[in-house]
Amino acid sequence: MAPLLWFLLLLRVAALPEDAATLTRRDFPDGFIFGAGTSAYQVEGAAAEDGRKPSIWDTFTHQVMMTGYSADKSTGDVAADQYHHYKDDVKLMHDLGLDAYRFSISWPRLIPDGRGEINLKGLEYYNNLIDELTRHGIQPHVTIYHFDLPQSLQDEYNGLLSPRFIDDYTMYADTCFKSFGDRVKHWVTINEPNVETLGGFDSGTWPPRRCSHPFGTNCTGGNSTTEPYIAAHHLLLAHASAVSLYRDKYQATQKGHIGITLLTGWYAPATNASQDAVAATRMNDFHIGWFMHPLVYGDYPPVMKIRVGARLPNVTVEQSKKLSGSFDFIGLNHYAVFPTLADETAFNLKQRDYFADGGVANPTKYILEGQNEYAPWALGELLEHVKLKYGNPAIMIHENGYGDAPKTPGKIEYDDDNRSKILQNYLEVLYLSIRNGSNVQGYFVWSFVDVFEFLFGNRMRFGLCGVDMSTAGRKRYVRNSARWYSGFLNGGELRSVSPLSKAYGAA
Numbered sequence: 001m002a003p004l005l006w007f008l009l010l011l012r013v014a015a016l017p018e019d020a021a022t023l024t025r026r027d028f029p030d031g032f033i034f035g036a037g038t039s040a041y042q043v044e045g046a047a048a049e050d051g052r053k054p055s056i057w058d059t060f061t062h063q064v065m066m067t068g069y070s071a072d073k074s075t076g077d078v079a080a081d082q083y084h085h086y087k088d089d090v091k092l093m094h095d096l097g098l099d100a101y102r103f104s105i106s107w108p109r110l111i112p113d114g115r116g117e118i119n120l121k122g123l124e125y126y127n128n129l130i131d132e133l134t135r136h137g138i139q140p141h142v143t144i145y146h147f148d149l150p151q152s153l154q155d156e157y158n159g160l161l162s163p164r165f166i167d168d169y170t171m172y173a174d175t176c177f178k179s180f181g182d183r184v185k186h187w188v189t190i191n192e193p194n195v196e197t198l199g200g201f202d203s204g205t206w207p208p209r210r211c212s213h214p215f216g217t218n219c220t221g222g223n224s225t226t227e228p229y230i231a232a233h234h235l236l237l238a239h240a241s242a243v244s245l246y247r248d249k250y251q252a253t254q255k256g257h258i259g260i261t262l263l264t265g266w267y268a269p270a271t272n273a274s275q276d277a278v279a280a281t282r283m284n285d286f287h288i289g290w291f292m293h294p295l296v297y298g299d300y301p302p303v304m305k306i307r308v309g310a311r312l313p314n315v316t317v318e319q320s321k322k323l324s325g326s327f328d329f330i331g332l333n334h335y336a337v338f339p340t341l342a343d344e345t346a347f348n349l350k351q352r353d354y355f356a357d358g359g360v361a362n363p364t365k366y367i368l369e370g371q372n373e374y375a376p377w378a379l380g381e382l383l384e385h386v387k388l389k390y391g392n393p394a395i396m397i398h399e400n401g402y403g404d405a406p407k408t409p410g411k412i413e414y415d416d417d418n419r420s421k422i423l424q425n426y427l428e429v430l431y432l433s434i435r436n437g438s439n440v441q442g443y444f445v446w447s448f449v450d451v452f453e454f455l456f457g458n459r460m461r462f463g464l465c466g467v468d469m470s471t472a473g474r475k476r477y478v479r480n481s482a483r484w485y486s487g488f489l490n491g492g493e494l495r496s497v498s499p500l501s502k503a504y505g506a507a
């Protein structure tokens with residue numbers, strides 16, 4: 001072929017909108033929201049200030065410090081100290097060009113005893129933060145409950161294990177809608193209920209550290225075979241209760257949207273053996289379907305009912321009605337692929353936990369060791385799955401990010417090009433999924449600044465912006481990835497980092 005023709009062809013290819021190499025934010029649907037996120041316990045600090053009382057995470061990090069489980073002895077006592085730096089942070093978001101900030105309200109800061117009296121200082125803090133965001137044109141996307149249950153409710157009735165949680169949660173959510181709903185138009189009831197239940201009640205590696213032998217160690221009580229399912233049931237009912245309250249009392253006037261956010265990942269077969277493929281499909285039903293099936297169809301997935309049996313709580317007719325359709329959107333947090341190895345020996349045990357019920361080797365060990373297998377293609381598989389299986393709901397990607405260990409702990413490190421590369425690959429897949437019909441409406445990088453990480457303490461960093469954790473002032477600095485994201489948000493092109501578009505069938 002003549003060189004000129006080659007040249008013209010190349011030009012044409014480069015100009016095609018479906019060529020991911022030239023993707024810009026204008027290729028995403030109108031009104032698509034780009035943001036970044038954090039959560040209260042992980043970012044705020046000021047743990048014992050202005051009337052805030054402990055959550056189960058304060059208790060846990062302090063106990064864990066004593067038993068030495070967390071090698072770096074980190075806690076959220078100070079974290080990034082956003083409580084004292086929120087104005088600087090909002091200015092930074094504005095400078096970078098974020099459309100939205102995803103954060104959570106700390107229940108024990110707003111209602112320190114879990115129910116009853118409102119802490120006026122807590123109310124004032126969130127009013128200030130929300131006002132500062134709206135003044136800068138940044139949408140607040142607010143999670144009502146992100147793991148930090150007031151310790152008092154844990155002590156009083158075992159927290160999530162009691163149906164009393166549902167009423168206390170609903171009253172807390174009511175306070176949030178009433179106080180902030182004039183300005184907050186995007187609410188998430190609960191963050192990652194599918195992880196909180198496993199960490200807290202199966203392995204016991206998270207608060208409230210409940211588990212039973214042989215599924216976890218060092219627990220003070222618990223039953224790994226039953227409690228994760230009970231806690232999940234109460235979280236689902238609490239979610240549905242808050243949504244029906246919002247719809248009945250607030251939505252018509254406040255005109256907001258409400259949903260729930262799940263940890264996804266993607267279970268993929270670890271080998272080519274057919275039983276691993278079957279197990280991976282099953283585990284996606286356990287992991288995503290555990291919550292999505294009740295939310296869309298009003299009951300647990302058939303495969304869970306069969307395999308968990310009498311340990312899976314029954315959904316009553318009334319509960320089923322309240323659960324079905326109880327969301328305006330679904331938030332998906334996505335990081336890693338979970339390599340799935342079938343293990344039917346586990347399923348033949350008399351005492352089974354969630355993973356044994358699923359008939360798989362527990363994959364969370366990899367993740368706890370920080371061996372996240374980043375695989376942007378898995379986001380495409382996930383979105384296709386959710387589209388086909390659950391009626392193509394509106395989706396927000398609420399977390400997606402890349403963690404790395406500081407090279408020289410305590411030193412300021414700007415170079416995080418690995419982070420920008422990975423995020424660009426994810427955005428490319430996201431674009432292709434949307435083009436293929438997925439109803440995704442927003443994307444949030446985890447995290448806006450470095451935070452206390454629930455799985456890794458300070459050992460892993462996810463921030464677009466760094467925080468100098470070694471100084472009391474917690475100075476922020478702009479990493480290369482924040483510069484890259486800002487460039488993209490201001491109209492810049494994605495660099496084509498890998499030919500993923502081919503894998504996704506783009507022209």
Ligand SMILES: *[C@@H]1O[C@H](CO)[C@@H](O)[C@H](O)[C@H]1NC(C)=O
Binds near residue numbers: 067069217218
């Ligand atoms: C359990 O406790 C023992 C003794 O304190 C400790 O050596 C071990 O690392 C703990 N295991 C876990 C998983 O925390």
Ligand SMILES: *[C@@H]1O[C@H](CO)[C@@H](O)[C@H](O)[C@H]1NC(C)=O
Binds near residue numbers: 212223226
């Ligand atoms: C957990 O509960 C199940 C069902 O009630 C029971 O059979 C089992 O013995 C309990 N396990 C422990 C460790 O208490």
Ligand SMILES: *[C@@H]1O[C@H](CO)[C@@H](O)[C@H](O)[C@H]1NC(C)=O
Binds near residue numbers: 271
């Ligand atoms: C599965 O089989 C394909 C083709 O034989 C091979 O390329 C691939 O590496 C195998 N995958 C695994 C996980 O073994």
Ligand SMILES: *[C@@H]1O[C@H](CO)[C@@H](O)[C@H](O)[C@H]1NC(C)=O
Binds near residue numbers: 310312313314
């Ligand atoms: C759930 O319903 C089934 C069938 O109606 C019943 O046999 C079972 O006892 C119920 N389980 C619980 C935990 O209520």
Ligand SMILES: *[C@@H]1O[C@H](CO)[C@@H](O)[C@H](O)[C@H]1NC(C)=O
Binds near residue numbers: 404416417418
């Ligand atoms: C980027 O990732 C590669 C491969 O994992 C690693 O070898 C390299 O050290 C990373 N670069 C930085 C700056 O962290």
Ligand SMILES: *[C@@H]1O[C@H](CO)[C@@H](O)[C@H](O)[C@H]1NC(C)=O
Binds near residue numbers: 384436505
């Ligand atoms: C695009 O959607 C169609 C219809 O749902 C599906 O068959 C196809 O596999 C999807 N392509 C990708 C790349 O997800």
